[in-house]
Amino acid sequence: MKKQISLLALLCTASGAYAESAPKNVIYMIGDGMGPAYTTAYRYFKDDPATKEVEGTVFDTILKGMAHTYPDDHTYVTDSAAGATALSSGHKSYNGAIAVDTEKKPVRTMLEIAKERGMTTALVATSQINHATPASFAAHNESRNNYDEIANDYIDNKIAGKLPVDLMLGGGTQYFIRDDRNLVNEFKGAGYQYGDDIKNLGQITQLPAIGLYAPKGLPFALDENSTRLTQLTSTALNLLDNQNKNGFFVMIEASQIDWCGHANDIACAMAEMDDFAKSIEKAKAYVDKNKDTILVVTADHSTGGLTLGAHGQYKWEKEVVKGIKATAGKLTGLLMDSDNLKSIWTTNTNIEYTTENQIKLEQAKKMGEKALNLAIKSIISDTSFTGWTTGGHTAIDVQVFAYGKGSEQFIGSQNNTDIADKLIGFIEK
């Protein structure tokens, strides 16, 4: 693939068209854990039962290719840190690596290159903003678990004398306001606006700015605010628009598709997918108005081994999934705290409270929270014919979506590092 890019670059340089074809703004969106089964499930989930055909989704309108996700440690199965390091820098590394190579030496990320080139830079996530994926764009650490050190990097990792990221929106107050160091005050001292109320995103009126809307990750889309990433995406694009003649780079992560996948919770995952799809619609609309922008959407890996169809049955029951009003985690809490299991169950799901389900839930509740949580998820998966192979990640290829100027470069089968190399090529234009 590398050969192909350089050939393309050569051809374009020869014709003088490369600089012209390089977009000014880069919108890079990552669905953490969003393997192909997630976008397929989402299409059926959104299918209009009144029509014969299955309608396409926003993902179908911009699909370009596939990417290989394996890390540099012979496991084939990547974590989000190695995945994001590949996607941010073009370097494969070991699981846990935050923008460092296998020797634990820092590698340059596209956000850093963008900052060096005078572009405005931004990170948006529904996890804490110092979680593995956003961290791999603006910090360097041998371990994703060093959350405080990673947060420190957002101040200390100066690029050409400046702070690396002009706009950060996500969660993570507990890592930024600490006894040993109050990074929020340091950001304010450096001229950043600070926002802490997601219901009042208008608190932030100009750059640079940081908005931290939860102690760690934001609440799940299914449990609280179903469009919080969409709102953060709009806020970011409004703030970034026309700020800088050199353009902007923004990475927007739908962080919690992965968390729902780890939990093997299909309703949770579909709500995250819906918020992500709406965010992508916003980004696409931005590209329509600003033609010198590239939008790339991909995933770092798939999570949970999700599949549609189980137990030898030829069906997937999306109406069951659509009927679930809370994550299994929240439902567990509600059932633990109530003596009327039937009422909680029928208010939050459309799954019949059969004697079999009643016995399963009552027995699990006696064994405790963990058993109850597993029982809830097994009823939901069995009734909807949703399959899961693991509580971890899987090594299958992920999709690459692109839209706007230069999007044709993402057609076909490629490595995750190729996505980074192509985007870095645009940034270094």
Ligand SMILES: [Zn+2]
């Ligand atoms: Zn994960």
